[in-house]
Amino acid sequence: GQNIDQPTEMTATEGAIVQINCTYQTSGFNGLFWYQQHAGEAPTFLSYNVLDGLEEKGRFSSFLSRSKGYSYLLLKELQMKDSASYLCAGAAGNKLTFGGGTRVLVKP
Amino acid sequence: SAVISQKPSRDICQRGTSLTIQCQVDSQVTMMFWYRQQPGQSLTLIATANQGSEATYESGFVIDKFPISRPNLTFSTLTVSNMSPEDSSIYLCSVEGQSTRAEAFFGQGTRLTVV
Numbered sequence: 001g002q003n004i005d006q007p008t009e010m011t012a013t014e015g016a017i018v019q020i021n022c023t024y025q026t027s028g029f030n031g032l033f034w035y036q037q038h039a040g041e042a043p044t045f046l047s048y049n050v051l052d053g054l055e056e057k058g059r060f061s062s063f064l065s066r067s068k069g070y071s072y073l074l075l076k077e078l079q080m081k082d083s084a085s086y087l088c089a090g091a092a093g094n095k096l097t098f099g100g101g102t103r104v105l106v107k108p
Numbered sequence: 109s110a111v112i113s114q115k116p117s118r119d120i121c122q123r124g125t126s127l128t129i130q131c132q133v134d135s136q137v138t139m140m141f142w143y144r145q146q147p148g149q150s151l152t153l154i155a156t157a158n159q160g161s162e163a164t165y166e167s168g169f170v171i172d173k174f175p176i177s178r179p180n181l182t183f184s185t186l187t188v189s190n191m192s193p194e195d196s197s198i199y200l201c202s203v204e205g206q207s208t209r210a211e212a213f214f215g216q217g218t219r220l221t222v223v
Contacts, residue, residue: 033211042200042214043151087150094139094204096212098150 004099006088011105020102022071022088031091032064034073037101038084046073046086048102078106110135110203112217120223128187129218136181138205141202141212142174151200156179157184191222 005022022032031050049055049064049071061074065080073086075091083106088099111134121127131140139158143151155163155176163176177185188195200217 041217042216045211045213048211089151095141095155095156096151096202097151101150 004088004097006086006099006102007103008100009103011107012075012078014078014106014108017076017094018078018104020073020086020088020104022073022099024069024071024088024090024099027093029066029090032062032071033089033091033096034060034062034071035087035089035098036084037087037093043087047050053058075104080106080108109116110213111193112201112203112213112215113136114201114218116218117216117219118219123222125191125192125194126187126189127220129199129201131184131186131215133203134180135181137203138181139204140178140184141204142176142184142186143200143214145198145200145217147197153198154186188220191220193222196220196222 006022008093010018031048034046035047036046037043044104046060047062049062052065054061054063060077064071064086085101085103087101113132115130119127139156141156142154144154145151153166153167154174155165157163157176157178158176159181173189175187198217198219201215202212204212
């Protein structure tokens with residue numbers, strides 16, 4: 001099965017960088033997703049890693065190490081609108097198992 | 109990407125009643141997923157709905173409590189039956205993406221409050 005852990009909450013300053021870590025134990029794993037969810041809204045897709053390494057997409061980057069069961073989401077040049085929950089999700093077949101989510105608060 | 113319309117967006121219901129949530133997708137998809145997100149929590153998969161067969165439920169969820177219909181490749185319903193305050197939650201439908209990366213797309217969710 002899948003057991004996915006991420007910190008509950010993080011605070012950072014506008015313009016700074018924040019790294020959200022995600023560790024997992026899984027069988028049948030075939031990918032690791034990151035989603036952003038603003039309060040009261042549905043999650044939106046940010047990134048998907050299936051191979052080891054770093055994937056960069058604008059201000060957001062995601063890293064995966066399958067041997068270590070570890071991923072992180074890196075948010076650069078933080079903006080106030082980045083205040084949201086960030087969900088790590090492991091994929092096994094067509095099913096996603098979500099971590100508890102990390103609430104990121106960006107302060108001016 | 110897929111556009112998912114989910115309704116109602118919110119409802120307040122009396123305990124003991126049932127609510128049916130509808131999910132409409134703008135393209136044909138093989139699998140649709142129903143999630144629950146309790147207040148302050150992350151998403152938990154309730155069941156996977158396939159067209160033409162019974163839904164597959166995750167541990168802790170049963171068909172009598174959460175019956176699901178999947179009459180065609182663009183539509184599904186989830187019913188929350190015999191509701192209690194513990195069922196107060198956000199319910200989201202999701203479809204897998206059609207790209208090779210298979211990202212999931214979510215409806216806007218149904219915010220259910222049971223009083």
